[in-house]
Amino acid sequence: MHIALNDLKAQYLTIKDEIDRAVMGVIESTEFINGADVTEFEKNFAAYCGEGIYCTGCGNGTDAIILALRALRITSGDEVIIPAMSFIATVEPLITFGVKPVFVDIEEGTYTINAALIESKVTDRTRAIMPVHLYGHVCDMDVIQDIARRHRLHVIEDAAQAHGAEFKGKRVGSFGDITTFSFYPGKNLGAYGDGGAITSRDEHVALTVARLSNHGRGEHRSKRIEKYKHFMIGYNSRLDTIQAAVLNVKLRHLDQWTKRRQQIAAFYDGELASWLTVAQPRDQSQSVYHQYVIEVDNRDAVLAQMKARGVHCGVHYPDALHQHKPVKDVVGDLEGQYPVAERLARRCLSLPIYAEMTDDMVAYVCDSLKAVLGKRSEAA
């Protein structure tokens, strides 16, 4: 058997007619920039995240963080609290703006930011907490929001990996002052190229982000745009109409795909959780399992042996944020200060998880892992 870490072709084949029609529709209309599909997607995704939410599309999930920082006027000399484990894009925009990233270790279990360690990191310069819903698992938003309220900090949710994830019945995208999303193709809701969005309850923030993302065009209190009237120095970071058309199609299928991911995760849990360390979602939450992450000794050897059996696993991520050289160059050597994140970086292995996996494929992944790790397969 050959099992990819993710199979975008298999997904495309299940929705080919809808996608082809949507993409051709944009080409026929030639509305490539800020076309009707963009407005439609912003409306649909805002409603998907919750009541009273505004959504603004942008070029990608990294730009979404840049735009969020700009909209909240977080700038050089400020501090933002982030987890020590995430994709580099969580920290990159901070460093770009001269904002000091203040790392907090992740917790056992969900591998998201350890909320109990946040408050001791708050200083006079702290402007925001940026929790990351890593692997599709929701952070402890009750505690994070409470700290933010008491210290008058902004909350920027990085939900690049967590479209549709819920905590106490509320979806991510509805907790923070601003939430940033990525629609990178491999994400749970992925475009056919780069794409991103920002959600907020605050209409002014939504309009500011819309202006910033479109060369500063658009009046302060409306979306009315004059092509050569610029109200602020911004960026060219718009969600392409073709990508929005793809996302409108995929959003209709997202919940069904998430259910299948959750089924697969439950199967993996049943087979593996009694003898391996596996990531676990928080109580009262619904994870969307962007990744299914386990910990193993000799990770790189296990990765290679799984590949030899046809199972392509992933590593998310081989370095914690403070361990990347360009980050170290800015923040100094912090090795040893974030033991859970550092251990995870050494030991994490992501198993294939996507809606198009059959039960046989999921069972094969488990049997392969048992064989590689020397555990007798129950099926054998």
Ligand SMILES: Cc1ncc(COP(=O)(O)O)c(C=O)c1O
């Ligand atoms: C946690 C996290 N934040 C931010 C990003 C950045 O998104 P993009 O790749 O769309 O710029 C990603 C995507 O890979 C991510 O996983």
